[in-house]
Amino acid sequence: MTLEHDNQGAVLTLNDFLPYRLVALADLVSKVAARIYAERFELTRPEWRIIASLSDLGPVSATEICAHSTQDKMTVSRAVASLEARGLLRRYDAPHDRRNKILELTPQGQAIYRKIVPLILAREAFLLESFTPEERTTLARLLEALTARARELEQLG
């Protein structure tokens, strides 16, 4: 099957259409998660992702955060400025490249992370509660395969 085929008269039912279902589900899940970090901790999604990334990676540059959290560099730049102003992270010059600022969570930033994580993990657990271990593995595998495939598609144009 080519990407430019001419399957005239084809019909698309929005609710049976995978990309739509995926985006709708992601929006919903995203909204539920945001209720924690936004309403309870006054963090935006980019801010929360930066905190999570720094916990994952340790002190790294903004560019590494971008890659790890799939966010635009401008988005990260803004969120970092805000987190720094609130004392949740600090920045210092990288030893051998002064363009590069290394980011690091402050103890306050780490404390917020430790408060958020159990709440967020409880939501994830609730979502997966009705699945068997095999189903969870399958889900992860299928999403992974779709992601790989979507990356290919992105390259193709």
Added chain:
Amino acid sequence: MTLEHDNQGAVLTLNDFLPYRLVALADLVSKVAARIYAERFELTRPEWRIIASLSDLGPVSATEICAHSTQDKMTVSRAVASLEARGLLRRYDAPHDRRNKILELTPQGQAIYRKIVPLILAREAFLLESFTPEERTTLARLLEALTARARELEQLG
């Protein structure tokens, strides 16, 4: 497991965290799809969803579009205005409720839909190409179950 439990010291790895994976995948898939309706047909995502919804449902009110396409009513209002200005849909008063405007694709709107659908379906097919029929069914079922679960979670707060 409660949603307010105190699993202190828990760790969250962003890339193993289902909500993050879902959102990242949805963003990617969304971006690929947008290349078709945005770049080739100059439609925004809300506009495209309205066209798809009207094709699914036939002539309906804006409110029904909102529900069917999971979009905010303001988003739909704006996109409808734009589509009407471009002659892709028309509006007329509902017979028994004059608050209500019924929306309907014009022949031009239908023509655009018919051009987009095969292209979009080809992308979806590419994404699913490496899956067996069983895997596709499983994927749909798992996403459906997750959606139901996320709706519950949304209610709980």
Added chain:
DNA sequence: TAATATTAGTCACTATTGATACTAACTGGT
């Protein structure tokens, strides 16, 4: 049948996002 509440859709305002371009710092080839 008034009085009240609800609903559809839009307006106006604000906040967020995204694209482009810029500055400063580094790299590599000659």
Added chain:
DNA sequence: ACCAGTTAGTATCAATAGTGACTAATATTA
């Protein structure tokens, strides 16, 4: 050492999305 090319991060401006108030129409209920 010098110049072109690249990279990190930020500024700026335009487009987009989200919120609450608002208008008009309908529904509800006393």
